[in-house]
Amino acid sequence: xxxxxxxxxxxxxxxxxxxxxxxxxxxxxxxxxxxxxxxxxxxxxxxxxxxxxxxxxxxxxxxxxxxxxxxxxxxxxxxxxxxxxxxxxxxxxxxxxxxxxxxxxxxxxxxxxxxxxxxxxxxxxxxxxxxxxxxxxxxxxxxxxxxxxxxxxxxxxxxxxxxxxxxxxxxxxxxxxxxxxxxxxxxx
Amino acid sequence: xxxxxxxxxxxxxxxxxxxxxxxxxxxxxxxxxxxxxxxxxxxxxxxxxxxxxxxxxxxxxxxxxxxxxxxxxxxxxxxxxxxxxxxxxxxxxxxxxxxxxxxxxxxxxxxxxxxxxxxxxxxxxxxxxxxxxxxxxxxxxxxxxxxxxxxxxxxxxxxxxxxxxxxxxxxxxxxxxxxxxxxxxxxx
Ligand SMILES: [Zn+2]
Ligand SMILES: [Zn+2]
Numbered sequence: 001x002x003x004x005x006x007x008x009x010x011x012x013x014x015x016x017x018x019x020x021x022x023x024x025x026x027x028x029x030x031x032x033x034x035x036x037x038x039x040x041x042x043x044x045x046x047x048x049x050x051x052x053x054x055x056x057x058x059x060x061x062x063x064x065x066x067x068x069x070x071x072x073x074x075x076x077x078x079x080x081x082x083x084x085x086x087x088x089x090x091x092x093x094x095x096x097x098x099x100x101x102x103x104x105x106x107x108x109x110x111x112x113x114x115x116x117x118x119x120x121x122x123x124x125x126x127x128x129x130x131x132x133x134x135x136x137x138x139x140x141x142x143x144x145x146x147x148x149x150x151x152x153x154x155x156x157x158x159x160x161x162x163x164x165x166x167x168x169x170x171x172x173x174x175x176x177x178x179x180x181x182x183x184x185x186x187x188x
Numbered sequence: 189x190x191x192x193x194x195x196x197x198x199x200x201x202x203x204x205x206x207x208x209x210x211x212x213x214x215x216x217x218x219x220x221x222x223x224x225x226x227x228x229x230x231x232x233x234x235x236x237x238x239x240x241x242x243x244x245x246x247x248x249x250x251x252x253x254x255x256x257x258x259x260x261x262x263x264x265x266x267x268x269x270x271x272x273x274x275x276x277x278x279x280x281x282x283x284x285x286x287x288x289x290x291x292x293x294x295x296x297x298x299x300x301x302x303x304x305x306x307x308x309x310x311x312x313x314x315x316x317x318x319x320x321x322x323x324x325x326x327x328x329x330x331x332x333x334x335x336x337x338x339x340x341x342x343x344x345x346x347x348x349x350x351x352x353x354x355x356x357x358x359x360x361x362x363x364x365x366x367x368x369x370x371x372x373x374x375x376x
Contacts, residue, residue, distance in 0.1 A: 001193040005212075005221070008191040018316060020276075021261070033193070036226045037260050039299060072225050073209070077292035077368050078299060088208075099366045102290060104265035111227060111266060128206060176364035178287045180265050 006031045040112045040150075041081035042069020044158055045094055047119035050135035051155065054089045056147055057131045064147035067114060067154065068092070070129075078113045086117065090133040091125025094118060101154045102178040112150040116158075116174070149181050194219045228300045228338075229269035230257020232346055233282055235307035238323035239343065242277045244335055245319045252335035255302060255342065256280070258317075266301045274305065278321040279313025282306060289342045290366040300338040304346075304362070337369050 001011055004026035011024045016032060024033040044067055045052035053065045068089040072081040079096055086092055097116035104111055126133040136142070138159055146152050157177045161167060166174050189199055192214035199212045204220060212221040232255055233240035241253045256277040260269040267284055274280055285304035292299055314321040324330070326347055334340050345365045349355060354362050 003191060003193055003196040005189040005191055005193045005199075008196040011193075034259070035262055037262060037264075038224045039227065071222070072299075074223055074225060074297050075294055076225075077294050078290075079292070079368075080294075099290065099364070102266075102287065102364075104267070106263055106265050106268075109262050111260075173363070175361070176287070176290075176366065178364065180267075 001033055001035075004029060004031055005033065037106075037109045037111060039072040039078065039081075040069050040110050041072045041078045041085060041115075042067050042113070043082045043086050043094065043096065043115045043117040044100060044154055045086060045090070045092055045117045045119045047122060047135055050137050051141065051158075052090055052092060052119055052124075052133060053136055053141075054126060054130040054133045056129070058129050061147035063131065065142050065145050065151075066147040067151050069112070069114070069151075072113075079115060082113065082115045082117075088127045089130050091123075091127060092133070093120040093123075095120060098173050099176050100174060101150070101157060102176060103150045103153065104180040105150060106180065112148075114150070114154045153179075153181070189221055189223075192217060192219055193221065225294075225297045225299060227260040227266065227269075228257050228298050229260045229266045229273060229303075230255050230301070231270045231274050231282065231284065231303045231305040232288060232342055233274060233278070233280055233305045233307045235310060235323055238325050239329065239346075240278055240280055240307055240312070240321060241324055241329075242314060242318040242321045244317070246317050249335035251319065253330050253333050253339075254335040255339050257300070257302070257339075260301075267303060270301065270303045270305075276315045277318050279311075279315060280321070281308040281311075283308060286361050287364050288362060289338070289345060290364060291338045291341065292368040293338060294368065300336075302338070302342045341367075341369070 001024045007029040009026050009028035012027050013022050014025050055065050068086040070085040094117040100116045101114045124133045189212045195217040197214050197216035200215050201210050202213050243253050256274040258273040274282055282305040288304045289302045312321045
């Protein structure tokens with residue numbers, strides 16, 4: 001940020017008197033332009049024991065496979081955002097299930113939320129952000145071609161929980177897995 | 189937002205060709221200035237069956253009581269932010285416990301996270317954002333003087349879970365309660 005978005009004055013990076021970190025401050029109109037982490041919201045969509053994945057048509061990770069997910073927008077809940085992203089990226093009809101993973105990705109300044117979801121029909125209509133969308137049995141998941149580590153760990157938790165019978169009690173909510181993604185290896 | 193924060197040109201509110209909602213777009217440098225919901229991170233701090241609350245020295249809800257909480261900052265996790273806020277607002281030494289509530293507040297464009305925490309010492313040192321900080325037994329919680337509904341519902345979940353023995357198994361994680369705060373009554 002170089003200029004004040006309210007009055008177009010050049011920004012000063014200073015620590016305000018009542019604060020303890022550098023902020024983008026406008027010394028003309030007094031505005032403090034805060035920056036905060038963003039939420040990525042998505043779903044783990046299941047249809048007859050198969051998992052719906054989309055192949056990305058956008059950067060980053062063009063051509064890699066992902067769960068439907070994207071940035072949470074103003075005015076929506078995490079659940080509404082997750083449903084919207086599923087519609088936009090896969091064109092899938094779903095019934096949203098419980099919140100399943102909440103994963104901090106501090107080096108990307110993001111928090112990722114994935115909900116379980118039941119796909120209601122095999123018909124898909126991937127949008128412009130996806131090259132294609134398709135269903136994968138656990139054995140055919142393209143592990144080496146997945147876009148993000150939060151997608152990998154969310155899928156791993158799901159397959160573990162399924163193996164361990166976590167979803168076998170129809171009236172019991174599954175646990176919410178919450179954890180942090182460690183720094184990428186290239187930072188070491 | 190009136191001006192581009194990159195080049196100081198006046199902003200146009202338009203829907204970009206590959207998008208489906210109005211964005212703050214700079215027609216000079218091409219920057220799209222996205223706005224996204226923010227996360228509020230805090231703790232429910234327990235000391236000998238009492239709950240630590242802070243009386244707010246800032247708006248909104250000046251003079252009302254709250255759990256220690258504030259906006260998540262860039263580069264930190266939700267847990268790190270919750271610990272930082274506890275230090276800043278109450279000066280309390282804590283050991284962070286599990287994530288306990290994740291609450292959407294869509295009309296405020298926020299998601300609130302509260303962690304359980306064990307207070308390690310009764311000594312407090314409230315910072316400039318708090319008028320005072322103190323410990324409350326369940327019977328003395330100032331319900332009518334609490335600052336936010338997410339604080340009220342987080343405390344209600346805690347007292348319910350405690351009554352129902354949820355915290356009695358030392359090796360079992362408590363559930364993560366996740367839900368949405370409904371619209372404020374004055375919207376009806
Ligand atoms: Zn300004
Ligand atoms: Zn510009």
